[in-house]
Every structure is written in structure tokens, then in C-alpha cells.
Amino acid sequence: MPSFMQKINMKTVTLPAYQGNIIRALRSLEIKEAEVPQLLDHEVLIEVAAAPANPSDLAFIQGGYNVKKTLPAIPGFEGCGRIVQTGSSDLAGGLQGKFVSFFSQSDRGGSWSSHIPVSASDCIILDKAMPLEQAACFAVNPFTAYAMVELAENTNSKAIIQNAAAGQVGKFINILADQAGMKVINIVRKEEQIELLQKSGFTNILWSQDENFPDKLGNLANSLEATIAFDAVGGEMSGHILGAMPEGSTLYLYGALAGRTLSEIPASDVIFKKKSISGFNMNEWKEVLSSDDFEKVSQQLQELFLDGTLKTDIQASFPLEEYEKAIMQYIRAMSGGKVLLLPG
Ligand SMILES: NC(=O)c1ccc[n+]([C@@H]2O[C@H](COP(=O)([O-])OP(=O)(O)OC[C@H]3O[C@@H](n4cnc5c(N)ncnc54)[C@H](OP(=O)(O)O)[C@@H]3O)[C@@H](O)[C@H]2O)c1
Incomplete structure (x- = not known):
């Protein structure tokens, strides 16, 4: 680890094993503390500000999603937060201190956590005026x-x-x-x-x-x-x-x-x-776009959020430790809006 990178401890929701039944899967989750993994060159470390529970997260903890992580795993595929450390690549280094939305299905971490290492190319730099709740659900x-x-x-x-x-x-x-x-x-x-x-x-x-x-x-x-x-x-x-x-x-x-x-x-x-x-x-749609074209779509969508044309409904926010209550509320009425986990 380069000397300028401090060791950081993170607090995570951890899935010990995939469980087909959603209630059993939820009950099996635990809050754990761990040291953040050492960053790879192309990665950045995000201090997660907010992360939603999405249908794909529910399918994931039940083992019914096409992405499987090595167990024990940290669930959560998207969220937002500030970049507090970067890997050595130019792309990663240029993101130091930025507030970003991210979408990551990598085995390296999950968004239901205080910190997550994310590939720099999976981050979207946000306009400063983007509200945090909207930023949390922007990347997907x-x-x-x-x-x-x-x-x-x-x-x-x-x-x-x-x-x-x-x-x-x-x-x-x-x-x-x-x-x-x-x-x-x-x-x-x-x-x-x-x-x-x-x-x-x-x-x-x-x-x-x-x-x-x-x-x-x-x-x-x-x-x-x-x-x-x-x-x-x-x-x-x-x-x-x-x-x-x-x-x-x-x-x-x-x-x-x-x-x-x-x-x-x-x-x-x-x-x-x-x-x-x-x-x-x-x-797959994103993978075939050039980074310039993706940036244009991102700008267009951010403008629609900033002028109020688009808005994700948020029904409630909970501290990370209250993940079970949060996810149960979401499951009962998904149309009521997203439920956010706030690790901070
Ligand atoms: N393929 C992709 O790239 C991609 C990307 C993003 C999202 N998605 C998928 O898009 C879907 C919608 O996501 P979202 O974030 O918009 O969800 P959301 O805001 O959480 O809402 C889910 C909606 O689906 C309804 N619903 C839940 N189970 C249902 C069922 N068995 N039959 C009919 N309706 C049901 C819910 O109704 P209630 O209020 O009655 O529960 C609610 O209206 C999910 O399947 C998600 O995985 C796919």
C-alpha cells in the first residue's frame, strides 16, 4: 500500500450464504467491521453516502440473480458518495474528492457498506446541485x-x-x-x-x-x-x-x-x-457506448433531474444498521418509492 493511503475500517452489511427465501435471507444478514481492501490501480474508494435496495439486490441475496459474489459478500449494486482514495491510474487519480454515483457488480465490495472500492469507469461525476437522495438512485x-x-x-x-x-x-x-x-x-x-x-x-x-x-x-x-x-x-x-x-x-x-x-x-x-x-x-447497452456518448446521456439525464422533470420517489431512509426494517418496508410497497440505507 502506498504510504499516502491510510488504512480505513469499514462497516458493512454482510451476506453469509445465499438463501432462496427472502425473509430467511434478510434475517441471515449481519453488520460486520472490516479493513477496506487495498485499491487496484483502476479503482477508487468511495465513502458511501446513500444506497438503495433494488429488486436486483433482493434477487441477489436470494441467490436468484445472474451475479454471484464470493461469500461472505456485501450486497448493494448502486449508490452515491465521495471518493476518498484513488488507485494509481490517470482515470482513477482524476476523481479524487469527487461526489459520484456508481453502479458496480464486482466481487470487491457492495454499496450496503460505509466504503466500496469501485472501478473508476463505473463512477459518474455529478453536478454539485444533484440532491443526495437522487444521486443514490441515478446510476441504473x-x-x-x-x-x-x-x-x-x-x-x-x-x-x-x-x-x-x-x-x-x-x-x-x-x-x-x-x-x-x-x-x-x-x-x-x-x-x-x-x-x-x-x-x-x-x-x-x-x-x-x-x-x-x-x-x-x-x-x-x-x-x-x-x-x-x-x-x-x-x-x-x-x-x-x-x-x-x-x-x-x-x-x-x-x-x-x-x-x-x-x-x-x-x-x-x-x-x-x-x-x-x-x-x-x-x-450491455452501456458497454457498447463510447465514454463520450455515455457522458452526453449522463449530462442530459442530470439536467432532467435538476429541472425536476425526472425524480426518483424515496419513501424512507434508514441508518445502515436498520437494514432489515428498511428492506421489509420496501418489499411491502415497492411502488411507494425506494428505501435508502445511509451508512454515514
Ligand atoms: N435489465 C436491466 O438492465 C434493469 C435495470 C434496472 C431495473 N431493472 C428491473 O426493472 C424492474 C423495475 O425496477 P424498479 O427499480 O423500477 O422497481 P421499483 O421502483 O422498486 O418498483 C417495482 C415495481 O414492480 C411491481 N412488482 C413487484 N413485484 C411484482 C410482480 N410479481 N408482478 C408485477 N409487478 C410487480 C411493484 O409493485 P408493488 O408496489 O405492488 O410491489 C412496483 O410497482 C425490476 O425487475 C428491476 O430488476 C432491470
């Missing part, structure tokens, strides 16, 4: 919604179908699609979520438990010419949506909230109506 969902609306535009779909519409990605898709002149058909799972979306000025809202849901979805999809769908749920919902879409449509699966394999896929629609299913992953 806004870019995901941006990329999916861009994809819808590139495929010349006139409208987008989406489920989990009362969540944060769902909200951002409505706003960004409206700016792009596209309609959105919003599917929610609870009846009360209809009013929630109406209050935000969103339209074409369907309740998935409505007995006429398949017909209503089919009518809207065909009249609005919605040939693209973003599905965060999976299970039989994927088949129902694909079946309701016009000929030549594509459903992009980007989440698996139902926790089940896809079903009810209408075989004849796939064979004779050129309907297809594909996957969307923000990480």
Missing part, C-alpha cells in the same frame, strides 16, 4: 429507461407496452416516451396503482387482474400500434402481453419480478406472426 434506472425508450424509437414502434408501471423505471419510461412523442400502455398489478399513475398524468393504464385485461390490452396495443413491450415481470404475463401485441412485435424481458419461468407464449404467434422475445440489460 434513469439510464435503463432512457435506453429502452431509445430502443423503442429505433424500432419505429408508435407506442410502448410496459408492466410494473408504478415502479421507478415505469415512471421514467412514461416521461421519456412522452418527450419522444410516443404513447405508453401501462400495466399495474394492484388496482390502487391506477390512481397513483393517473395522479402523475399518465394514461392507458390497465389492471392485470381485470377480468377483461387480455381484451383491453389487445385493443389498446392494436389501436396504438404498440409493437414493442418492456416486461419486468415474466411468468405468464410475458405470454399474455406477447399474445395481445400486433404482428411483428417484440417483447423485451428486462426483469423477473414474478420469479417464474416465462409461460403462455402463443406458439402460432411466434411461428406465423413474427412475434419474438428478446432480453434487455442496461450494462
Whole structure:
């Protein structure tokens, strides 16, 4: 370790083993103290100010996510904070002292922690005016919604179908699609979520438990010419949506909230109506962008946050030690907004 790097102790939420049951997984988590790992050349050390619990974090601690860390592991893929140490690379060194958002799925740490080593290229330098709560949830969902609306535009779909519409990605898709002149058909799972979306000025809202849901979805999809769908749920919902879409449509699966394999896929629609299913992953979208192009999108999105066009709903913040209470509150009502862990 270079002499100018001081040893720092960190406080972490630690996962001893993956547990399929979410309650058991939560109960198994522990608060631990440890020395921060020595930084690699390309890394920076972030003092975490705030980190959300996202659906991917819940899937991760249950062992149901595509990323597995070496156990015991620190959960949390995103957050925000100040850079307090840097590795020796030019990119890392240039970030000393900066306030950043980050998204990191590396084995080297997790955001549910007072400190995390992150590759410098996984940090987004923030405008000084960005509120901390918004910064904590900036690195994933806004870019995901941006990329999916861009994809819808590139495929010349006139409208987008989406489920989990009362969540944060769902909200951002409505706003960004409206700016792009596209309609959105919003599917929610609870009846009360209809009013929630109406209050935000969103339209074409369907309740998935409505007995006429398949017909209503089919009518809207065909009249609005919605040939693209973003599905965060999976299970039989994927088949129902694909079946309701016009000929030549594509459903992009980007989440698996139902926790089940896809079903009810209408075989004849796939064979004779050129309907297809594909996957969307923000990480892959980001990887093919040049750093200049990513920076342009980041600036554009930060401006939308700063002028209030985009805003992540935050329902509560808790000290790191109260992780169990925090995550239980989030699980009970995800549409109420994100729950933040504050390690400071
Ligand atoms: N592929 C990618 O690159 C990528 C990137 C970002 C996010 N995502 C995915 O996008 C999805 C939404 O994320 P988010 O951050 O917007 O979530 P969020 O704000 O936490 O909201 C989740 C929403 O999904 C609803 N929901 C939960 N379980 C459901 C189920 N089984 N069936 C139908 N609806 C359900 C919730 O409704 P309740 O209030 O009723 O619980 C809530 O409206 C997640 O699956 C996440 O993993 C994927």
C-alpha cells in the first residue's frame, strides 16, 4: 500500500450464504467491521453516502440473480458518495474528492457498506446541485429507461407496452416516451396503482387482474400500434402481453419480478406472426457506448433531474444498521418509492 493511503475500517452489511427465501435471507444478514481492501490501480474508494435496495439486490441475496459474489459478500449494486482514495491510474487519480454515483457488480465490495472500492469507469461525476437522495438512485434506472425508450424509437414502434408501471423505471419510461412523442400502455398489478399513475398524468393504464385485461390490452396495443413491450415481470404475463401485441412485435424481458419461468407464449404467434422475445440489460447497452456518448446521456439525464422533470420517489431512509426494517418496508410497497440505507 502506498504510504499516502491510510488504512480505513469499514462497516458493512454482510451476506453469509445465499438463501432462496427472502425473509430467511434478510434475517441471515449481519453488520460486520472490516479493513477496506487495498485499491487496484483502476479503482477508487468511495465513502458511501446513500444506497438503495433494488429488486436486483433482493434477487441477489436470494441467490436468484445472474451475479454471484464470493461469500461472505456485501450486497448493494448502486449508490452515491465521495471518493476518498484513488488507485494509481490517470482515470482513477482524476476523481479524487469527487461526489459520484456508481453502479458496480464486482466481487470487491457492495454499496450496503460505509466504503466500496469501485472501478473508476463505473463512477459518474455529478453536478454539485444533484440532491443526495437522487444521486443514490441515478446510476441504473434513469439510464435503463432512457435506453429502452431509445430502443423503442429505433424500432419505429408508435407506442410502448410496459408492466410494473408504478415502479421507478415505469415512471421514467412514461416521461421519456412522452418527450419522444410516443404513447405508453401501462400495466399495474394492484388496482390502487391506477390512481397513483393517473395522479402523475399518465394514461392507458390497465389492471392485470381485470377480468377483461387480455381484451383491453389487445385493443389498446392494436389501436396504438404498440409493437414493442418492456416486461419486468415474466411468468405468464410475458405470454399474455406477447399474445395481445400486433404482428411483428417484440417483447423485451428486462426483469423477473414474478420469479417464474416465462409461460403462455402463443406458439402460432411466434411461428406465423413474427412475434419474438428478446432480453434487455442496461450494462450491455452501456458497454457498447463510447465514454463520450455515455457522458452526453449522463449530462442530459442530470439536467432532467435538476429541472425536476425526472425524480426518483424515496419513501424512507434508514441508518445502515436498520437494514432489515428498511428492506421489509420496501418489499411491502415497492411502488411507494425506494428505501435508502445511509451508512454515514
Ligand atoms: N435489465 C436491466 O438492465 C434493469 C435495470 C434496472 C431495473 N431493472 C428491473 O426493472 C424492474 C423495475 O425496477 P424498479 O427499480 O423500477 O422497481 P421499483 O421502483 O422498486 O418498483 C417495482 C415495481 O414492480 C411491481 N412488482 C413487484 N413485484 C411484482 C410482480 N410479481 N408482478 C408485477 N409487478 C410487480 C411493484 O409493485 P408493488 O408496489 O405492488 O410491489 C412496483 O410497482 C425490476 O425487475 C428491476 O430488476 C432491470
